[in-house]
Amino acid sequence: MFGKEAETTTGQGSLNSILGQGCKVKGNIELKGTIRVDGEFEGSLECPETLIIGKSGVVKANVTVKNAIIGGKIVGNIAASNKIELQTGSHVEGDIQTARLVIDEGVFFEGNCKMGSGVGTKPATATEQRSAWAKTEDKPQQPAVTR
Numbered sequence: 001m002f003g004k005e006a007e008t009t010t011g012q013g014s015l016n017s018i019l020g021q022g023c024k025v026k027g028n029i030e031l032k033g034t035i036r037v038d039g040e041f042e043g044s045l046e047c048p049e050t051l052i053i054g055k056s057g058v059v060k061a062n063v064t065v066k067n068a069i070i071g072g073k074i075v076g077n078i079a080a081s082n083k084i085e086l087q088t089g090s091h092v093e094g095d096i097q098t099a100r101l102v103i104d105e106g107v108f109f110e111g112n113c114k115m116g117s118g119v120g121t122k123p124a125t126a127t128e129q130r131s132a133w134a135k136t137e138d139k140p141q142q143p144a145v146t147r
Contacts, residue, residue: 021056037072055089068098077111 023039057072
């Protein structure tokens, strides 16, 4: 039904949770394994393996994962301990924190990106992400001093 895309792109074993097209869910998801979202999800999501957002998927959430493959739309901050892949046609509004990032041509991305080998060794929980980003947003900007 979903072809080989999920199997070949996750590299993390089998797909064990699916939120299908036409399905709308609000809340918090914590799961073991890999999840694919082709419907709509709003809330927070913690996944120790891979999040796959299909072309029709819409996620409005703060996300903590090992890997993320985004083909649809995500609005919210995402922390991946290993890799984030933004596929052609994907739409991302939010901050990204990851060790590795792949961005295909034709991706919309609006937000900040923090990456490197020290990033994502242990991804922050959604609550920790919100606190960290809130602290940086609350700091007043210092004017530049030139002499």
